[in-house]
Amino acid sequence: MGAPPTQAALRRLAVTRRIIYLLVAVAVAVPSFCDLGCEFKPSPWVEKIFKKVESLKPGSPILLSFDFDPAAMEELYPMGLALLRHCFQNDLHPILMTHWPGGVGISKQIIEKAAKERDKLPGRDYVFLAFKPGYSNLVLNMGESLQGAFSRDFYNQPTAGMPALEGVRSLKDISLVVGLAAGATTEMWIAYGRDRFGFDLGAGCTAVITPDLYPFLNSGQLIGVLGGLRGAADYEKLVKRADRATKGMQAQSLTHVLIILLILGANAHYLWRRTRPNEKG
């Protein structure tokens, strides 16, 4: 075992760490004041979801499941807003629900903001089902009867006979479901929803869980994935409405460049120290 680090070494390490934090804070803050002009091309998996939404006829139902809470707001809020704006722009009838009790407030905020921009009304142009406990059992129940699973919407209106739900009796009558998730609900939607009832499923998720969903893209169980802030920015670009995700990507790109430089610098320093004759490791 090597000798314990000296106080001077610890102090140097602490100072270096704080300098890195400061640099990251600056990298994140700078794009708030100036446009860096970063350009990006939407990924094919985002385009697939966009094209699927585009292919739906006006008045078609689309089920959106916003399974996240304010902790994942930075990545999934812009994603949800861009998706709903796209739905309302194409006169689709979004049906919004959440499996997370903490997601009701944020879902309501997003759908009411998007609806207000296009003068859409609940019940007529969209349905906000909010939350109901049950998780996978709820999805199975919705596969039998949507009105049975949610007898009333968030505004306490009966779902039976609701104009926005015309022709929709169960999940089998919905051609596209998009689940925005900060947890494992996308996989639940695949296992208990898509594989059983046959609708197309798109996913939006935080960057952390995006790699877990790649196998489902290859197998065709997911038609596309919006991954993290980049996925949200891609969708904003496709709907031609740059908002907070697009602005956030400037800071994201600058911070990534900084992190890459720091990794390269630290490794170069490590190699340089190893080549010195009196110090090893």
Add this chain to the structure above:
Amino acid sequence: MAAPQETTSPTRRTAELVVLVVLFFAFLAASAAKGRPVGAPDDWWLARLGVVVAAGLTLIMYSFLYRDNPLFKIGENLFVGVALGYGVILTWRQSLRPEIIDPLFVDPPHIHAFWMELARRSAPIVLGILLLTRLSRRASWLSRYSYTIMVGWGAGLGIPVTIHTYVLQQLKPSLGLISKALGDTPAGQQADLWSAALPILGDVIILAGIVSVLFYFFFSVEHKGAGSFVSQLGIWFLMVAFGASFGNTVMGRVSLLIGRMRFLLHDWLGLGP
């Protein structure tokens, strides 16, 4: 052995305290600097107070980046308490009240409806109450009935679904190369050599990754010779997968920082476009 801690001198501690007090007054000044916008609603001050409290707590949490401190501890404990309280209220408002209280005691128009609703909900209510017997040492055995049903129900639903979704559905893309070799893909479907070769290359990589990673975790034979090569290849695939996960995690964490920074600069200080 405990990790050696960085020590600080009393002079430095005093200097840090002075800086903290200065920062506190700077925070108050910055919070007060943003004036009331024209045409703001009457509850603007209340919303502003919420923003100032949130900004203060955000800065307190980020103070940990400098060093662990009492303010951070207060913020941390406050977060745990608020999260617990929020969870209790959410469970009441989103689950218990709409699923039990309202249908039984508020909504039913007559006694017949009450009995109908009670009959529909009696099993979940009883099973839920039985779960709470865990709190009593003498009656806790009753909770096993609930757990038995939960486990049985979960396994009955989950096992076939898991096999179908995670094994059978995944087999085809994992074995895409074999599937194509057996003539699953019609000849002449690809436009040119490059677009024909690229998916095959992808299939080769996927197949090599699956086989080598599975072999890496297969301990019944010694990993030497060709086996060692396959095992090493498995490690490389694992490292690439971990790298992709880590890269995405960094992106996710930076996104959270971007959100907080936007909140501090725009919502709290009113800076930027």
